[in-house]
Amino acid sequence: MTDIRRGVFQIILDGIEDKTIQVNDDTPLISDGSVLDSMKLVELCLTLEDFAEEKGFEFDWTSDQAMSRSRSMFRTAGSLASEFINQMDAKK
Amino acid sequence: MIVVTGSSRGLGLAICERLHSLGVDVFGLSRDVSNSTFPSMSCDVSSYEDVKKVVLTLKKQDKKVSGLVNAAGIASMNLAVTTPPTVSQKIIETNLLGTIFCCQLIAPLMMRNKCGSIMNFSTIAVSLGLKGESVYSASKAGVEGFTRSFAREMADFNINVNCIAPGPIDTSLLKGITANQIQKIVSQQIIPKQFSPDAICDLVELLLDPRSNSLSGQVLHVGGA
Numbered sequence: 001m002t003d004i005r006r007g008v009f010q011i012i013l014d015g016i017e018d019k020t021i022q023v024n025d026d027t028p029l030i031s032d033g034s035v036l037d038s039m040k041l042v043e044l045c046l047t048l049e050d051f052a053e054e055k056g057f058e059f060d061w062t063s064d065q066a067m068s069r070s071r072s073m074f075r076t077a078g079s080l081a082s083e084f085i086n087q088m089d090a091k092k
Numbered sequence: 093m094i095v096v097t098g099s100s101r102g103l104g105l106a107i108c109e110r111l112h113s114l115g116v117d118v119f120g121l122s123r124d125v126s127n128s129t130f131p132s133m134s135c136d137v138s139s140y141e142d143v144k145k146v147v148l149t150l151k152k153q154d155k156k157v158s159g160l161v162n163a164a165g166i167a168s169m170n171l172a173v174t175t176p177p178t179v180s181q182k183i184i185e186t187n188l189l190g191t192i193f194c195c196q197l198i199a200p201l202m203m204r205n206k207c208g209s210i211m212n213f214s215t216i217a218v219s220l221g222l223k224g225e226s227v228y229s230a231s232k233a234g235v236e237g238f239t240r241s242f243a244r245e246m247a248d249f250n251i252n253v254n255c256i257a258p259g260p261i262d263t264s265l266l267k268g269i270t271a272n273q274i275q276k277i278v279s280q281q282i283i284p285k286q287f288s289p290d291a292i293c294d295l296v297e298l299l300l301d302p303r304s305n306s307l308s309g310q311v312l313h314v315g316g317a
Contacts, residue, residue, distance in 0.1 A: 039248040
């Protein structure tokens, strides 16, 4: 697992009240079984914005892809981390 | 800092000038900011990319945004059946989408601080169902609906979202409307008198005051409707 992926997972974990939950690629962020409520999800986005700024790029969480239910970046912790890394690589 | 759209004329300009005169840090957004006497930036609110550029600028300046006044708007008096599609599109894009884009993109700046006040603009034309203003009314009815739902979404972040719905205020937006037509609309208000931009500025000040933080998701009719 890359440092960035680990960093995204840690940020997700920080937003979960139940600290017994483990965050992995399959952890759902939206829909049934989501570990975050809508407020925590937005806070996660704001924190990821800051994390991206540290890494020298702008994290876009308002794109069409972000909101699509079938291919949303928020489906799982894994898909969010992958999109974060994709955006970082694209900006290089 | 308070961000005000539509800052080059009409109510937006009056609000900027009022806040600026009170020493409030105001930031105006308008397509033309060449004559601005307060800090401003060129922005077409119907352009998502334009609004995004504003947000990036504010972030770079490390400004703490505590208020957003979405006063940018256009009107066109016309029967729906004689309104050209380009005009309908422009009205919806500026009045409704412009308000949505600014809320979507600027609210996160306030969400970080868990406080703020957002004011959107509707019109008496919505509640009275004024003849000849159907497309304009539709755009503003959309703003009212958006305001109510968005207020719930923002409540978790201690941000209040309200809508100001004036009757006919003496601004350039009334260009082409006769004194008789204005009087007819004004006579249908609960307080049957035409208010000046000052009344709107007073209301904006009130909604920026922390003492109004029990109000959210409301449509406030200036003059009563």
